[in-house]
Amino acid sequence: MNNTHSESWRKATFAGGCFWCMVTPFEELPGIHGIVSGYTGGTTENPTYEEVCSDTTGHTEAVQITYDPEIFPYSKLLDIYWKSVDPTDAGGQFHDRGSSYRPAIFYHDEQQREEAIASKEALEQSGRFSKQIVVEIEPASVFYPAEEYHQDYHLKNPLRYKYYRHGSGRDSFLQQHWNTPKDKEELRKKLTPMQFEVTQNNATEPPFRNEFYDNAEPGLYVDIVSGEPLFSSRDQFDAGCGWPSFSQPLHGGSIMEHQDYSHGMHRIEVRSREADSHLGHVFDDGPKPGGLRYCINSASLRFIPKDRLEEEGYGRYLSEL
Incomplete structure (x- = not known):
């Protein structure tokens, strides 16, 4: 301590x-x-x-x-x-x-x-x-x-x-x-149609046609709904799948995992803890030593470049990039 x-x-x-x-x-x-x-x-x-x-x-x-x-x-x-x-x-x-x-x-x-x-x-x-x-x-x-x-x-x-x-x-x-209809209507006004469908209705955005799949700039990824810090660019890697991929979340407590049996498959869904936003899924084909790949929709995320973290109130995360 x-x-x-x-x-x-x-x-x-x-x-x-x-x-x-x-x-x-x-x-x-x-x-x-x-x-x-x-x-x-x-x-x-x-x-x-x-x-x-x-x-x-x-x-x-x-x-x-x-x-x-x-x-x-x-x-x-x-x-x-x-x-x-x-x-x-x-x-x-x-x-x-x-x-x-x-x-x-x-x-x-x-x-x-x-x-x-x-x-x-x-x-x-x-x-x-x-x-x-x-x-x-x-x-x-x-x-x-x-x-x-x-x-x-x-x-x-x-x-x-x-x-x-x-x-x-x-x-x-x-x-x-x-998690009321009124809450969702307020969110609909704040988010783009794609952001709303992904975070609230578990949709999946198109691969390779989304904002952050090939982002190489250092910075922090936060929940588009709540601003909760979720992922660091330090842990992002090119998985070739067309969506931003991370080897681990910024903090384990910010991510919730659920069994997902939709579309005739068995997957592990990941959601943000604070806003309960649908983020994507986690797979076991990631890089070692952890071996995990958090495959995340860009529409669930807001990216804050490293040089803007202080002014946006996220300065304490500079050491985690």
Whole structure:
């Protein structure tokens, strides 16, 4: 660990129901240095899971995130938080009921408090939810890490976690409220027809007739929808396929992979994490040592040349080109 850098790291604490489900939205993102599941907000010292679930301790299941605000600002953590919970349900989250599962934001300083309030007000004014936003914004108190078997539960028990998460109704709720026809209509105004069809409807642009398939200029590729950094020119290579190809993403946490059985084939689709944009597919015929080829649609990307990274707010990625 770099002690110089660690001095600038901060804590963020969020409650959003079962803490198993509140780890995955934040993990593997650039600037995130740790996520711990635990209990906070109550009066009992060193509570156990059983005590917290009994609703007698005043504690809430939560996650505490260690992050570098210079790389991943608190405002982006808040955006992820809102898109991971039902902010209108004060009595729990999804099929987990009781005060120990209530949603809350626990701020660690005045800046976090102000940003949390502003983000909550913005969500209320957006009209995205017909009910009142009830998430409490409270000062952080002592945080007690949960038992070891609760840490990284989704990695230790992946099958059970998937069944639990699917059965809870969380994902269907989030899909309903954050991928709406209204959202897509707004995007249609911002994107070209090809960009919209590729990112939103999983289309594929023509090979060799797209913007970046033969780009040799150093720079950064970001999601055309959200501006999330995705790929570096350092990892781009000519695969001869007619689409921009990369040996790896800039950060593993910015890419999601899904099984794709469309068109009578079995492929691995890749999507951006922040905006859920369709990007392309990943294949195992890339260069060594990794052996992967991320075959990406130019229409999913915006390219920022190296000499413009600073002025566009991406200066911290200069060392990764």
